[in-house]
Amino acid sequence: MYEYLLLLIGAVFVNNIILARYLGNCPFLGVSTQLDTATGMSAAVVFVTTLASAVTWILQTFLLTPFELEYLRTIAFILVIATLVQLVEMFLQKSVPVLYKSLGIFLPLITTNCAVLGVAVLSIQNEYSFVKTLVFAFASSIGYGLALILLTGIRERFAIAPIPVHLRGTSLGLVTAGILALAFMGFAGMAH
Amino acid sequence: MSVAKEFTKGLWNEIPPFRLVLGLCPVLAVTTAAKNGLGMGLATTFVLVFANLIISLLRNIIPRKVRIAAFIVVIASFVVIVELVMQAYFYPLFKVLGIFIPLIVVNCIILGRAEAFASKNRVVPSIADGLGMGIGFTLSLTFLGAVREIIGSGTLFGHPVMWESFQPFSVMVQAPGAFICLGLILALMNWISVKQKKR
Numbered sequence: 001m002y003e004y005l006l007l008l009i010g011a012v013f014v015n016n017i018i019l020a021r022y023l024g025n026c027p028f029l030g031v032s033t034q035l036d037t038a039t040g041m042s043a044a045v046v047f048v049t050t051l052a053s054a055v056t057w058i059l060q061t062f063l064l065t066p067f068e069l070e071y072l073r074t075i076a077f078i079l080v081i082a083t084l085v086q087l088v089e090m091f092l093q094k095s096v097p098v099l100y101k102s103l104g105i106f107l108p109l110i111t112t113n114c115a116v117l118g119v120a121v122l123s124i125q126n127e128y129s130f131v132k133t134l135v136f137a138f139a140s141s142i143g144y145g146l147a148l149i150l151l152t153g154i155r156e157r158f159a160i161a162p163i164p165v166h167l168r169g170t171s172l173g174l175v176t177a178g179i180l181a182l183a184f185m186g187f188a189g190m191a192h
Numbered sequence: 193m194s195v196a197k198e199f200t201k202g203l204w205n206e207i208p209p210f211r212l213v214l215g216l217c218p219v220l221a222v223t224t225a226a227k228n229g230l231g232m233g234l235a236t237t238f239v240l241v242f243a244n245l246i247i248s249l250l251r252n253i254i255p256r257k258v259r260i261a262a263f264i265v266v267i268a269s270f271v272v273i274v275e276l277v278m279q280a281y282f283y284p285l286f287k288v289l290g291i292f293i294p295l296i297v298v299n300c301i302i303l304g305r306a307e308a309f310a311s312k313n314r315v316v317p318s319i320a321d322g323l324g325m326g327i328g329f330t331l332s333l334t335f336l337g338a339v340r341e342i343i344g345s346g347t348l349f350g351h352p353v354m355w356e357s358f359q360p361f362s363v364m365v366q367a368p369g370a371f372i373c374l375g376l377i378l379a380l381m382n383w384i385s386v387k388q389k390k391r
Binding site: 075078082 | 213214215216217220221260261264265268269271272275276291294295297298299300303363366367368369370371372373374375376378379380382383386
């Protein structure tokens with residue numbers, strides 16, 4: 001139990017997937033301007049990352065490793081993720097229209113969110129068991145949501161602040177993310 | 193549209209990632225030293241050029257509805273080639289770049305060029321576009337890597353360049369330095385374009 005708790009804290013705070021591992025930065029800067037969009041994106045990322053890591057772990061363990069097809073991992077994983085996103089989208093549209101309405105527009109964007117593929121590949125590289133993979137994927141995506149919502153909260157205030165014209169937009173967003181990353185470095189040593 | 197124009201737009205007017213803010217993850221992650229930035233840039237250029245070539249050749253065959261999936265398969269194939277070649281011949285660099293080599297697949301610049309350019313244009317302009325964007329990307333990564341390496345460890349391509357008593361500002365080679373440095377470079381680019389427009 002203790003081991004899983006450490007993994008959870010490590011993935012959310014210490015090795016935060018955006019601020020320490022540099023994954024999923026394009027949507028991080030793209031959707032971090034409004035709080036409700038950021039929340040929707042975070043929920044979609046948590047959902048898809050956890051599901052995709054579970055499926056890719058099964059694929060790796062029962063198909064790629066026994067048949068020595070490890071070199072196909074990149075192609076296989078990205079195809080599985082793309083298909084999965086499509087399936088989730090169709091499923092939600094039919095059966096949970098309320099959830100589809102709030103997550104719908106973010107789902108297609110997630111295929112090219114490198115956090116999803118990154119977490120799947122990292123779990124395999126770290127040789128996690130199935131349960132550990134699930135915990136790691138869930139915690140990482142929670143960390144993603146945390147960083148995204150924190151940055152959005154800060155960036156929303158920029159609208160009423162006098163900002164030098166050259167720094168407006170992505171530029172100041174990046175500098176702010178850097179300062180957030182600096183703050184997150186304070187968690188180093190808590191777990192790994 | 194001349195071929196030369198397609199090539200040069202990637203070098204300044206639309207230079208990724210400074211003008212087209214796409215594909216940021218490798219940009220931030222691997223630019224801890226100029227050499228790593230150069231290696232990552234060249235690997236991405238290879239994938240960009242060949243993916244553009246194949247997608248441009250197949251542009252009339254791929255059905256519109258499944259085009260994104262088809263593009264991803266083409267891109268992923270070239271990424272696997274890069275991965276295997278680097279593992280065989282450039283092992284230390286392969287180790288440093290780590291997870292970011294398979295992640296070239298989801299670099300939005302490559303998919304973006306495939307969708308916006310190669311799927312609509314003939315082969316030669318598509319190769320020029322891929323090559324221009326790739327070289328622009330390589331230059332950007334090397335530049336960012338050089339800045340971070342000089343300030344963060346006091347070296348350039350592994351050679352010491354700063355004075356003796358220089359204290360390396362090691363946060364620059366860590367995550368916060370990557371974000372702040374890229375943010376300031378973007379601001380600098382904005383400043384230059386505003387100045388150019390005024391003239």
